[in-house]
Amino acid sequence: MTEHSSPLTFDTSWQYAPAPESADHISLKSRYGLFIDGKFRKPRSGKYFDTINPANEEKLAEVAEADAADVEAAVKAARRAYDKYWSKLKPAERGKYVYRIARMIQEKAREFAVIESLDGGKPIRESKSVDIPLAAAHFFYYAGWADKLAYAFPGRDPRPLGVAGQIIPWNFPLLMAAWKLAPALACGNTVLLKPAETTPLTALKLAELIQEADLPPGVVNILTGAGETGAAIVRQPGIDKIAFTGSTEVGKIIQKAVAGTHKKLTLELGGKAANIVLEDAPIDQAVEGIVNGIYFNQGHVCCAGSRLFVQEGVAGEVIQKLKTRMQTLIVGDPLDKNTDIGAINSRTQLETIESYLKIGQEEGASMYQPAYPLPEKGYWCRPTLFTDTAQSHRITQEEIFGPVLAVQTFRTLEEVVAKANNTPYGLSAGVWTDKGAKIFGLTQQLRAGVIWANTYNKFDPTAPFGGYKESGFGREGGLHGLEAYLQL
Ligand code: NAP
Ligand code: MG
Numbered sequence: 001m002t003e004h005s006s007p008l009t010f011d012t013s014w015q016y017a018p019a020p021e022s023a024d025h026i027s028l029k030s031r032y033g034l035f036i037d038g039k040f041r042k043p044r045s046g047k048y049f050d051t052i053n054p055a056n057e058e059k060l061a062e063v064a065e066a067d068a069a070d071v072e073a074a075v076k077a078a079r080r081a082y083d084k085y086w087s088k089l090k091p092a093e094r095g096k097y098v099y100r101i102a103r104m105i106q107e108k109a110r111e112f113a114v115i116e117s118l119d120g121g122k123p124i125r126e127s128k129s130v131d132i133p134l135a136a137a138h139f140f141y142y143a144g145w146a147d148k149l150a151y152a153f154p155g156r157d158p159r160p161l162g163v164a165g166q167i168i169p170w171n172f173p174l175l176m177a178a179w180k181l182a183p184a185l186a187c188g189n190t191v192l193l194k195p196a197e198t199t200p201l202t203a204l205k206l207a208e209l210i211q212e213a214d215l216p217p218g219v220v221n222i223l224t225g226a227g228e229t230g231a232a233i234v235r236q237p238g239i240d241k242i243a244f245t246g247s248t249e250v251g252k253i254i255q256k257a258v259a260g261t262h263k264k265l266t267l268e269l270g271g272k273a274a275n276i277v278l279e280d281a282p283i284d285q286a287v288e289g290i291v292n293g294i295y296f297n298q299g300h301v302c303c304a305g306s307r308l309f310v311q312e313g314v315a316g317e318v319i320q321k322l323k324t325r326m327q328t329l330i331v332g333d334p335l336d337k338n339t340d341i342g343a344i345n346s347r348t349q350l351e352t353i354e355s356y357l358k359i360g361q362e363e364g365a366s367m368y369q370p371a372y373p374l375p376e377k378g379y380w381c382r383p384t385l386f387t388d389t390a391q392s393h394r395i396t397q398e399e400i401f402g403p404v405l406a407v408q409t410f411r412t413l414e415e416v417v418a419k420a421n422n423t424p425y426g427l428s429a430g431v432w433t434d435k436g437a438k439i440f441g442l443t444q445q446l447r448a449g450v451i452w453a454n455t456y457n458k459f460d461p462t463a464p465f466g467g468y469k470e471s472g473f474g475r476e477g478g479l480h481g482l483e484a485y486l487q488l
Contacts, residue, residue, distance in 0.1 A: 016330070019337040021124045026111045028201065031062040034070055034224065035207035037077035038217025044069040049226070051200055054121040055334050055343040055378040063200045066223040068232040071192070074221040075238040078163040078190040081218030086190050087160060095146030098186050100213045102139030105132065105178075108209065112202055116174055117334040119201040121343030121379070122297050124335050134459055135178035138477075141461035142182035145482060149187065152479055158486045160188030161264060162240035165233040167254075169246045170196035170345050171300040171401075177203050179476045180243055181220065187485040189241070192221045194233055196246075198346045200224040231257070239263060243484065245302075248399075248425075248470045266474025266484045268302070268466060270399040271427030273448065274420035275305030275456065278413075279313040281432035285454065287321045290405070293430060293456035295329060295383045298341055299403040300349075302471075303428035305456055307396055308407045309416050315409045319387060326383045327370045341403060344379040353381050353402030360386050360395040365406070391422055399425070413438070417445045426468030430456045449475075 031048060033040035043064040050059045066074075086094070105112065112135075113127035122131070149158040164184045168176035173195055184191050195203035207222045223229055227250070234242055234257045244254050245268040258265045275293050277286045293305030310318045334342035344350040361367055365386040374380040384404045389396050396406045410416040420429060429448040431439055439453045449467045452458060459465070464480035466472060474484050 016338045018333075020333065021114060021117075021335045021337060023114050023118065023335065026114050028061050028115065032064060032200070032204045032224070034064045034066050034074070035204070035210075035220075035222040036070065036074045037081075037221070038211060038215075040207070043067065049197070051119055051198065053118050054198075054345055055375070057377055060119060061201065063204065063224040066194075066225040066229045066232070068235075070223060071229065071232040071236055072238075074192045074223055075163060075236050077218035078192055078221055079238060081216055082160075082162055082190040085216040086219050087188055089188075091147035091149065091188070094188060095143045095186065097213065097215055098139055098143035098146060098182060101210065101215075102136050102143060104209050104213055105136040105139065108205075109133070109136070112174055112205060114335065115201050115205060117342065120170060120173055120199045121334050121345050122300070123339040123342045125337055125339065126297055131172055131175045134461070135174045138175075138178040138182045138461045142186040142481075146186040149482065149486070152482055153486075153488055156488045158187070158482075158488055161485060161487060162189060163238060164189045164191045164241040164243060164485065165236065165239040166191055166193045166243045167230045167233060167246065168193070168195055170199040171297065171302070173199040174202040174206065176245055177206060179245070179481075183476070183481045184243075184485045185219070187482060189485050190219045192223055192233060192239070194223050194225060194230050197224075197226045234258065237261075241265070241485065243474075244268070248472075251472060264484075266476075267472035268474070268476060269427075269470060269472035270401075270425060271302045271304070271467065271471050272307060272397065272399050272423045272425045273303055273305050273428040273430065274307045274309055274446070275430040276309045276416055276420060276432065276442065277311065277314065277318055278431070278433040278438060279311045280434040281314070282434065282454070283314060283317060283321065286432040287318060287325055289430065289432065289454070289456045290318075290322060291325055291329070294405045295326075295341055295403045296457055298344055298381065300345055300401055301457065303450060303457065304401075305428075305430050306400060306405060307420070308405055309420060310407065310409050311416075312409050312411055319385075319407065322385065323368060326368075326385065327372075329370070329383050331372070331380060331382060332375055341383060344381050344402065347379055349401065350379040350381060353400060353404065356395055356398070356400045356402070356404060357384060360389075360393065360404075360406070363390075363393045363395065365389045365393060365395060391419060397423060413442065417442065421445075421447050424470040427466075427471035428452070
């Protein structure tokens with residue numbers, strides 16, 4: 001299905017033979033309708049759009065564009081399902097359905113992983129080892145809570161909210177769907193989910209799986225479309241709760257639209273995380289962690305460690321080792337098991353990243369990129385490092401959402417805390433040091449929802465995730481994630 005291209009690297013000793021994952025076992029329809037009330041239906045407008053493979057710009061399938069009338073039909077179906085079955089079902093029975101979804105995702109994990117990489121451009125190694133297993137793990141975790149909500153909130157009376165409208169981005173398509181659906185369903189809500197325009201396919205495969213799992217019709221509705229479909233969901237009066245993950249810009253629009261209505265809201269928005277390396281850190285592990293933190297998933301990660309702070313005494317060594325490591329990163333075919341950095345998700349996103357590369361150079365920062373060639377077709381960006389950056393630079397302040405790292409140095413812990421907190425965001429951070437006391441000291445002072453110590457980008461369904469400041473409010477994951485879908 002995809003054209004294979006083996007990227008060349010600087011140092012020929014780092015070239016691997018191609019190891020493409022087979023795409024023979026996947027089944028994709030040429031056209032997908034909207035999943036409403038347990039069936040795939042044509043959109044009222046009759047409009048469809050293409051979803052493409054960003055690694056070769058080839059069309060994968062056509063998907064329906066939902067408008068306000070389709071959203072209304074889905075809300076009616078969700079309300080009926082809520083009143084008739086889902087809110088009346090014994091919690092343990094609800095849990096069984098959620099477990100079934102978890103098991104079926106595991107059974108179809110290979111197919112989901114390949115489709116995720118085809119539609120979104122992320123390396124197959126990541127889809128297989130991170131996205132799909134974590135999505136299944138979220139369903140398993142929340143299935144367990146379905147009949148134990150009274151124990152989660154002792155002395156209170158947890159009840160579902162009703163119909164939830166959920167809008168998700170393109171960077172972790174199935175995983176974001178799982179973060180949204182699993183707690184909502186376990187708590188007894190029914191849902192409408194809108195995947196991102198550029199990555200609808202795993203959500204549609206999930207709709208097929210939900211049909212196969214025999215979930216009562218209308219409990220889960222999946223509506224593909226563009227930003228306007230999301231806006232129609234936000235406006236729909238029959239919805240009780242909006243859960244949004246995406247950009248801070250759209251999050252603000254949604255917050256305004258929901259203000260003054262009965263709808264509950266949670267927002268998981270952008271980030272500009274500080275990854276902080278102290279002089280006593282294990283340097284080689286830290287370099288791996290920095291690479292994992294920003295070049296992982298093409299930097300399409302809300303919690304990506306996009307700002308690196310290195311203490312002066314080790315700055316030279318860290319930057320040199322980082323550059324050497326960057327030369328060995330393999331950029332290319334997402335379906336190749338050796339690939340470290342896949343395709344940028346869309347042409348628009350590539351243009352955004354490229355505009356920041358220009359801005360960074362114009363601001364006076366020094367840019368470093370390994371010189372290896374990139375595949376000819378598709379959307380690609382080399383891993384990029386900016387040094388000589390300042391706090392005032394746009395590349396150190398704004399979320400780029402690409403494989404672009406801005407480095408700054410510091411002398412004292414007070415200085416790094418002030419610099420790291422000097423951002424409108426507060427989603428995540430990383431600290432690398434040999435001393436536990438410094439870890440505890442820094443984590444107390446950094447204004448970020450998630451802080452990793454001597455590791456980066458580790459996720460677990462039991463751990464709550466979410467931000468401070470303009471990174472949003474509400475928590476997903478863990479016990480905290482249940483609160484977003486309950487009235488207590
Ligand atoms: P986005 O442009 O905000 O889009 C997110 C979703 O909202 C998409 O489904 C989008 O549809 C839809 N949408 C667009 N305009 C809308 C509107 N006016 N009303 C309602 N929905 C609307 O974000 P993105 O570019 O897809 O994702 C990247 C952003 O997500 C980054 O800022 C990243 O940090 C953030 N993110 C945060 C977390 C977290 O947990 N905090 C996790 C992942 C990503 P279309 O796709 O059709 O435009
Ligand atoms: Mg696509």
